[in-house]
Amino acid sequence: MTGTRETIAAARSVVVKIGSSALTSMAEGLDVARLDALADAIEARMRRGSDVVVVSSGAIGAGMAPLGLRRRPQDLATKQAAASVGQLALAHAWGTSFARHGRTVGQVLLTAEDIARRANHRNAQRTLDRLRSLGAVAVVNENDTVATTEIRFGDNDRLAALVAHLVGADALVLLSDVDGLYDGDPRKDPAARLIPEVDGPEDLDGVVAGSGGALGTGGMASKLSAARLAADAGVPVLLAAASDAASALAGGPTGTVFAARPTRLSARRFWVRHAADTSGGLTLDAGAVEAVVGRRRSLLSAGITSVTGSFDAGDVVSLHADDGTPVARGVVAYDSSELAGMLGKSTSDLAPDARRPVVHADDLVAV
Ligand SMILES: Nc1ncnc2c1ncn2[C@@H]1O[C@H](COP(=O)(O)OP(=O)(O)O)[C@@H](O)[C@H]1O
Numbered sequence: 001m002t003g004t005r006e007t008i009a010a011a012r013s014v015v016v017k018i019g020s021s022a023l024t025s026m027a028e029g030l031d032v033a034r035l036d037a038l039a040d041a042i043e044a045r046m047r048r049g050s051d052v053v054v055v056s057s058g059a060i061g062a063g064m065a066p067l068g069l070r071r072r073p074q075d076l077a078t079k080q081a082a083a084s085v086g087q088l089a090l091a092h093a094w095g096t097s098f099a100r101h102g103r104t105v106g107q108v109l110l111t112a113e114d115i116a117r118r119a120n121h122r123n124a125q126r127t128l129d130r131l132r133s134l135g136a137v138a139v140v141n142e143n144d145t146v147a148t149t150e151i152r153f154g155d156n157d158r159l160a161a162l163v164a165h166l167v168g169a170d171a172l173v174l175l176s177d178v179d180g181l182y183d184g185d186p187r188k189d190p191a192a193r194l195i196p197e198v199d200g201p202e203d204l205d206g207v208v209a210g211s212g213g214a215l216g217t218g219g220m221a222s223k224l225s226a227a228r229l230a231a232d233a234g235v236p237v238l239l240a241a242a243s244d245a246a247s248a249l250a251g252g253p254t255g256t257v258f259a260a261r262p263t264r265l266s267a268r269r270f271w272v273r274h275a276a277d278t279s280g281g282l283t284l285d286a287g288a289v290e291a292v293v294g295r296r297r298s299l300l301s302a303g304i305t306s307v308t309g310s311f312d313a314g315d316v317v318s319l320h321a322d323d324g325t326p327v328a329r330g331v332v333a334y335d336s337s338e339l340a341g342m343l344g345k346s347t348s349d350l351a352p353d354a355r356r357p358v359v360h361a362d363d364l365v366a367v
């Protein structure tokens, strides 16, 4: 059996995500020398026959100095202003770096909605695919200036994992200012030890995933959840230092690798679990939680105690236990207004046209 490292080294299609901390510094802003070194490593991988999509953070970090901001902004409006200034510089810098190799760059800015809505999703897919077939490298970032708090991806590790799914990548490489996953934050605990390989959740027992640096967004926790998301999509992940990019992209023994799930979620279940917007929620009694999560059964109206939000048949809703804990997501078969009159009723008490499950087992994924 081929190991995770070998699979990543041989991957035909690779998404490479580079964190703000690896591209920008508080004092200098965008670090062009680091960008050049990264473009060289990516170009070398492309010349060896791989397609690469770049997900680049750093817009906010690159926009701070030109706007006279000394600390990473905390409020949305200032972050967006910094991103609008910084994204221009970032895209230009990537263009200049890759131009040294005669490689053309295309900028792709995405919002969470673009991934959550199937029509937009296909558009983004086509653009990325066409850029690839034309030999250009796509540089993706979140469209920070239009994203509001509610509809943000939240962090670019998650965006990169969703893009890896979108383009059907065979590997995701996360490049940061840290050279892998440690059992504790190495900035705070000098005795923390590097974990070279994560094969499943048991390898994460006792690992403390801390916050990020002054420029980064989600810290290690967001990298771990992105690795889980990629694993569900069947994509193995390598987390390595951006300063080791040449070795990481050439299959060197660096960083931490995360194995993919042996059987990937179907595209539909992946979308329900990770990408779709939820329009409302259903609260389940304990028996229904056990049936849908424990025994993978369809959800019937008898086990639903309340409905929140307003949704239409076909929307994705979130399913909660009675203490509010989210337990699953699924595609609902009824409008919220229809469901109100069905709660707690067993199937035989319902009108013949309301006897199909509220969420069919095929459309339901535990979270
Ligand atoms: N268990 C851990 N292992 C490795 N790094 C960790 C851990 N916990 C916290 N970190 C911190 O996470 C930081 C990387 O996250 P972040 O700053 O968000 O990077 P990026 O800008 O690349 O997304 C590292 O600088 C590191 O100090």
Ligand SMILES: N[C@@H](CCC(=O)OP(=O)(O)O)C(=O)O
Pocket: 018, 019, 020, 021, 056, 057, 058, 059, 060, 061, 083, 141, 142, 144, 154, 155, 156, 157, 212, 215, 216, 217, 218, 219
């Ligand atoms: N879209 C933001 C990046 C957000 C983000 O997730 O940053 P990071 O944790 O450094 O990958 C920007 O370009 O500044």
